[in-house]
Amino acid sequence: MDLTLSDEQRLLRESADRFVAETFTADHRKKTANDPLGFSPAVWKQFAALGWLALPIGEAEGGLGGGAIEIGILMEAFGRGLVSDPFLSTVVLGAGLIGACGTEAQKQAILPDVAEGALYLAFAHSERAARFDLAHVDTTAAKTADGWRLNGHKIAVLDGAAANQIIVSARIANANGASGKLGLFLVPAGTPGLALRDYARLGGGRGCNLDLNDVTLPTDALLGDGSDALPAIEAVVDRAMAALGAEAVGIMQTLLDTTLEYTKIRKQFGRPLSANQVIRHRLADMAMQVDEARSMALRAALMADAEPVARGRAASGAKAKIGKCARFVAEQSVQLHGAMGVTEELDIGAYFKRLLAFDTLFGGSAHHYRRHAALSGRAHA
Known part of the structure; x- marks a missing residue:
């Protein structure tokens, strides 16, 4: 299986990384944290201008027809910048449900406005x-x-x-x-x-x-013709969990990079922390956890359009595994930073909180281990 990104996907990743790094600074996060909305509508309009809000929407409704891989690329960049804009709620969940359940009239009335950044959904x-x-x-x-x-x-x-x-x-x-x-x-x-x-x-x-x-x-x-909406809800939530997994990977990679850099410059007893073999082993363990999480997030994205049992197993497996990896990486990062890891001077604590929220959203690891086991039983029945 060829897992390399296409030229368009590489360009998307580069532009997303660059925009997030330039826009979502510590000052921006402090400003939006005190905003009643929790994000900047002006930046949301920039998302629309970049085509990000139209990415997963069908071409017939003014979108670009992208898939879960493209959403994962964006969400990983959002994780690195601790982006709090309502991309998941409006585009992945909201627009996803409209596209799956809505009538043609409902799609045409709502989805173009979402793509243009003029309508927020929850x-x-x-x-x-x-x-x-x-x-x-x-x-x-x-x-x-x-x-x-x-x-x-x-x-x-x-x-x-x-x-x-x-x-x-x-x-x-x-x-x-x-x-x-x-x-x-x-x-x-x-x-x-x-x-x-x-x-x-x-x-x-x-x-x-x-x-x-x-x-x-x-x-x-009422969305659609009144058919039971549970299958569509399960599919959209599985897709949202794949997107959240990619966001968590972005956060974990940032914590790893930040901690690695800190251990190189922080000296103890006249030499850098990274010179200590025990510290190196911890950093290696963190790197392995990040790679495992990235693999699980990619698998969930690749299976987002599979049949329900396979899709659900991939999504729940990713949510459970990434939740465990995320907690390990976050705790090691805080510990290796010492007391600095819990101060507002560094962003380590903010990334740690976001990973704690990830572990709970749509169910924690224990819930998804049970769901994965139940779906595995159905697959072999």
Whole structure:
């Protein structure tokens, strides 16, 4: 299998690395950390001008038709710069669900605006009782004479406060009142009955919890033809986990490079730390963990369009393995920096927090080991 990047992919990586290094400085991160949105809309417009927001969107909807490999290239660069812009929530999750479930009219009404940077999306799916089970949804959608009525609660909605449209998952009630298949609904920001509690996320960015109390929506708020949306949700979340894995690899590589450089210049007893054999062994272990994580992230991206069982095994395997590798690299980096590793003078602590957030988002390593085992059982049944 040829794993080398194409000329277009190499150019994308070079331009992304250069733009992120020049734009996402420590001063920029401090400024956006105090912004209510958690990112800069002006920089988001630059993303659009560079074609990044259109990358995974189909050509028929004004996009470039890119795949998971291209998304991974961008996300790895975003990891190196600790980018907190809502790329995952708007482009990977939001636009991915619109492309998978929406009608042609819905795609044409939404996706070109996403590609141009004029529309932010969020995906509200997680609930407290679900424990990362994508099929567990207690939020309900009841059919009314004029459309739909939604009731329920959602947690950990990425960039929900910035979104113009929030895609909400809900169980559609049957004629007898019992909950049935899973549907996705477009809820505009500010809709009556929609209450939002915004908060800062660990490692950068914003999140929110949602309360939906008799939220009334028109008939066309339902995405698609009403088919069960669970398969599309699983596919988009698997793709999001592959993207997050690439972001984690970018963070881990930065921690390794920074720690290696620090051990060369930090002297103890008259010689650099890197002259100590034990330190060299630790750095070698960190490098191996980074390479293992990169391999797993690439595998998840390559399997993003495979059949559901193979795709799910690759995504969960990557999430579980990268979570373990990330914690090791982050802890070693902090320890080798000594007390400096937890000060605001260095970015080590910020990268460490982002990796902790990665390990929890969409489920930790233990959850995905169980999911991988369950999918492996299905594959051999």
